[in-house]
Amino acid sequence: MAPSKKDLPMMTGAQAVVASLEKCGVEVMFGLPGGAALPMYDEFHDSSIRHILVRHEQGAGHAAEGYALATGRVGVCVATSGPGATNLVTPLADAYMDSVPMVAITGQVNSTAIGTDAFQEADIRGVTMPITKHSFLVTRTENIPESIKAAFHIASTGRPGPVLVDISKDAQAGTAPFDFSDTIKLPGYKPTVTPHNRQIKAAAKMIVSSSRPVLYIGGGVVRARAFQELKDLADLAGIPVVTTLNARGALPDSHPMHMGMPGMHGTVAAVGALQKADLLIAVGTRFDDRVTGKVDSFAPEAKIIHADIDPAEIGKIKPVDVPIVGDAKAFLGGLLEDMRSEKIPDWSRWTTYLTNTKQRYPLGWSEPGDGKLSPQAVIKRLGEIAGPDAIYVTGVGQHQMWASHFLPFERPAHWATSGGLGTMGYCIPAAMGAKVGAPDKVVWGIDGDGCFQMTNQELVTCALNSIPIKIALINNNVLGMVRQWQTLFYEKRYSNTVLDSDIVPNFPALVEAMGAVGIRVTTAEEVDDAIQRAMEINDRPVVVEFICSSDAMVWPMVAAGTSNDEIKIARDMAPEWEEENW
Numbered sequence: 253m254a255p256s257k258k259d260l261p262m263m264t265g266a267q268a269v270v271a272s273l274e275k276c277g278v279e280v281m282f283g284l285p286g287g288a289a290l291p292m293y294d295e296f297h298d299s300s301i302r303h304i305l306v307r308h309e310q311g312a313g314h315a316a317e318g319y320a321l322a323t324g325r326v327g328v329c330v331a332t333s334g335p336g337a338t339n340l341v342t343p344l345a346d347a348y349m350d351s352v353p354m355v356a357i358t359g360q361v362n363s364t365a366i367g368t369d370a371f372q373e374a375d376i377r378g379v380t381m382p383i384t385k386h387s388f389l390v391t392r393t394e395n396i397p398e399s400i401k402a403a404f405h406i407a408s409t410g411r412p413g414p415v416l417v418d419i420s421k422d423a424q425a426g427t428a429p430f431d432f433s434d435t436i437k438l439p440g441y442k443p444t445v446t447p448h449n450r451q452i453k454a455a456a457k458m459i460v461s462s463s464r465p466v467l468y469i470g471g472g473v474v475r476a477r478a479f480q481e482l483k484d485l486a487d488l489a490g491i492p493v494v495t496t497l498n499a500r501g502a503l504p505d506s507h508p509m510h511m512g513m514p515g516m517h518g519t520v521a522a523v524g525a526l527q528k529a530d531l532l533i534a535v536g537t538r539f540d541d542r543v544t545g546k547v548d549s550f551a552p553e554a555k556i557i558h559a560d561i562d563p564a565e566i567g568k569i570k571p572v573d574v575p576i577v578g579d580a581k582a583f584l585g586g587l588l589e590d591m592r593s594e595k596i597p598d599w600s601r602w603t604t605y606l607t608n609t610k611q612r613y614p615l616g617w618s619e620p621g622d623g624k625l626s627p628q629a630v631i632k633r634l635g636e637i638a639g640p641d642a643i644y645v646t647g648v649g650q651h652q653m654w655a656s657h658f659l660p661f662e663r664p665a666h667w668a669t670s671g672g673l674g675t676m677g678y679c680i681p682a683a684m685g686a687k688v689g690a691p692d693k694v695v696w697g698i699d700g701d702g703c704f705q706m707t708n709q710e711l712v713t714c715a716l717n718s719i720p721i722k723i724a725l726i727n728n729n730v731l732g733m734v735r736q737w738q739t740l741f742y743e744k745r746y747s748n749t750v751l752d753s754d755i756v757p758n759f760p761a762l763v764e765a766m767g768a769v770g771i772r773v774t775t776a777e778e779v780d781d782a783i784q785r786a787m788e789i790n791d792r793p794v795v796v797e798f799i800c801s802s803d804a805m806v807w808p809m810v811a812a813g814t815s816n817d818e819i820k821i822a823r824d825m826a827p828e829w830e831e832e833n834w
Contacts, residue, residue, distance in 0.1 A: 260429035265393040265419065266291035268430050269357065270299045272400035275432050278328050280304065280319065280688055282312035286332025288372060289359030291424035304688065304717055307709040309336050311681035313343020314707070317352045318685025321668040322643060322693070324477060326353045326407050327685065333360050334372030337418070338379065342675060344414045345383040349672025350498055351475055353412035355403045363391035363420040377418050385413030386441075393426035398437070405436050410443025411562040412475050443561065447578025447586060455533070455557045455574050456590035462531035462555070464602045465491050468514070471498030471671065472536020472560060473580045479664040481584035482535075483507070489591055490599055492606050494522040496537055498671040501661040511606055512615075515543040516810045517653045520613035521606050523808070523816050528605075529554045536560060536580040539569035540672065549815035559583040613808075613821060615657045620801030627651060627726045627800040630779060631698060632658040634724055637783045642694040643686050645669065647679035647703030650732035653806040655698045666693075677706030683721045684714050694722070694787070701727040701753040708762070714793040715767025722786045725797040728804065729753045736805055759797045768793035 263271060269292050273281070280302040285293040296303050306312045309331045316327030331337050337358040347354045361370045377387045386406045388399040396419060403415040459465055473482055479502055486493050486509045493503050494514045503510050512519030514526055526532065526543075532554045537543075544550040547569060558566045559576040566575045576583055617628040631654050635644075640662035646652040646669045661667065668686055670678040683697035704725055714721055735749040753759075760770025769789055773782045773796060786794040807822045 257429050257431070260431055262427055263430040264291065265396050265424040265426050265428070266295040268393065268396040268428070269400065269419065269424065270295045270301070271430060272397045272432060273301055273328070274299070276401065276404045277325075281328035281330055282306050282315040282685065283330030284309050284312060284332070284336060286336045286359065286372070288333035288361055288421045289330065289336070291421065292330070292357070292359065292419075304713065306681070306713050308707070309339035310342055310677065311684070311707055311710040311713065313340045313354070313356065314346070314675075314678050314681035315685030315688070315710070316354050316356075317343060317347050318645060318668050318682035319689040320352050320354055321665070321682075322686040322689035324665065325689075326355055326404055328355050328357070330357045331359070332372070333358060333376070334374045336372075337376035338374055341380060341383070344380050344416065346670050346673040346675045346678065347414040348383045348385065350670065351412045351471060352414065353407040354414040355400075355407050356414060356416045357400075358416065358418045359424070360389070360418045360420045362422045364422070366391075366420065377416065380416050383414075384416050385411075387416040388418065390417060390419045391423050393423050394428035394431070396423065397430060397432045401432060402436050402438055406438070406441060410445070411472075444563070444577045445561070445579045445582065447559065447576045447583045449586065451574060451576045452583065452586040453590055455559075455576065455587060456594055458531060458555065458557060458574060459489070459491070459533065459591065460594045460597055463599070464529045465531040465533060465599070466525045466529040467491050467493040468526065468532045468534040468537055469493060469495045469499045469502055470535065470537025471496065473502045473584070474499055474665060476536065476561075476580035477665070478581035478584050479503075481581055481588055485584055485588045485591065488588065489596055490603060491533070492525050492603055494518075494525055496540070496543060496671075497656055497669065499536070500656055501664045501667050504662045505660070506662060508607070509603070511610060513656055515540075516545070516812070517806050517808060518543075519610070519615060519657070520808055520819060520821065521610035523810070523819050524609050525606050526551050526554075527816050532556045534558045535584065538565045544569065545810050545816040546814055549817060616822070617804065618822060620804060622801050622803065624801040625773070625776060625779070625798050627728065627798070627804050628654050628658055629776070630724065630726065630798045630800065631655055633779055634696065634698070634783055635659040637780065638694055638696050638787065640666070642666065642696050643668070643690060645679055645683040645686055645695065645697045647699040648674045648676050649700045649703065650728075650736065650804070650806050651698050651700045651726040676703045679703055680707045680721070680723065681710045683723070684710055684719050687719050687721050697721060697723040699723055699725055700732060701725065701729065701751055701759075702731045704759075705757075709766070711763055711766045711768045711793050711795070718791070719793070720790045721793050723793070723795045725759060725795055726800050727753050727759065727797050728800045728802045730802045732802070732804070733806070735802070739805070741811070759795065763793070763795040768795055771796045772799070773797065774799045
């Protein structure tokens, strides 16, 4: 029986914020105070929750993402009104695209001043409505507990995502009974978690009737922690598997059925598997344009089973033969059980073809002709030394794609990157959050000199808070991916892509000034020693700058808007798909 209002403790709104966060199990949050958030911050001073003071609110948001990805829990960030809140827009959009559970709490001007263009006022609820799973504007003190409780429930259930709770300053300062009852009143929110058994059985029948099935695995499998079910299914049925950028590590790369990452910069075997398949079992994936290429020519012969917890994704891009709404873990577990009672066909001709394709078109690179380091070789060597147990985080660009190919993806949930939004500047704060969430893990960030200069100030946060992340800075002196497109499609007209990072800044000196260790590597002979030295430093952040060639390219590549059949590998050699007549 719920207590009566008179039996409830009286709290200020700010105290209610802290008490609600504690009851939701929050252990750490990332934020930066300001006027409209001061009542909350006054209460944070005495809270058991660890607050990490960032140098920019964008860093708080990405750190919350990194924490969520490393732990599987909801990440929390806090900011003040106006510019503090708008600085969270990019990480909120990033978390929304990649289905990362996050709660952002922002201060707002007094409720009586809302709509008057008051100092540091911004309609952050309106601004973020398209890029959050839900948002609350709280102007009454008594509504704070239920809003925060609902925010955590929404962020972590169904398809995960970011939720914003914007709280006016007078609501924080006011007093009301603290009611944190067990009931969450969200009558319009009822995500379907359990997939329908009939649909799962239909999927199993379609699979055993196929000749060339492929498991097309997306980030939803990672969010659902469905790793064992995926492996067991691949082992039992012998179905080839491809894992998208956000699903890297969901199945070990060493698994014989794993064909790699599909898409614009996917492996030839993974792209070929999708193009030649007669059945796609798409799980927790949204048929992103970076995977499909020209949609009309994507997987032209394939029937599609699409399982996703978000019904809006099913059929959004491609017509679906068997739609299944539900949690990826529940779906794969149910499918595994049904497949155990089916006669598994002999798919050896299909799997042999893909395995041969994988061997025929391995990932590789050409050594640069300018005497500088090969970024691919650096990243591969980093993965060999740090090993598969490290957590790897990247920025966005060429280094992200090289990392997705050459790191050792043998453990699930050891990878954090900005997939859907492609956010430069993601690496350092996300690595910080991952290290806070997994303090016993080695966390390596792989960043580019362009990305690094967007959020490197969070190294100060790491230094002051004893968060010893390690950053491999791939300095090729250019905005590499943009330059690659200019090379291939704009007649080498390099408009505004040279960063002059060989002139300023002096990266080792810069990071030393921020309390980190700075190491510069210019020759291949220095690579191993520098990585080993970084591995031995665990009392502060380390940045190892690798001076790399500007001309290194990401291969394979499917040009934007073209068919996956037009995939190109190094030296523009097209793979010969027609060696098997299916």
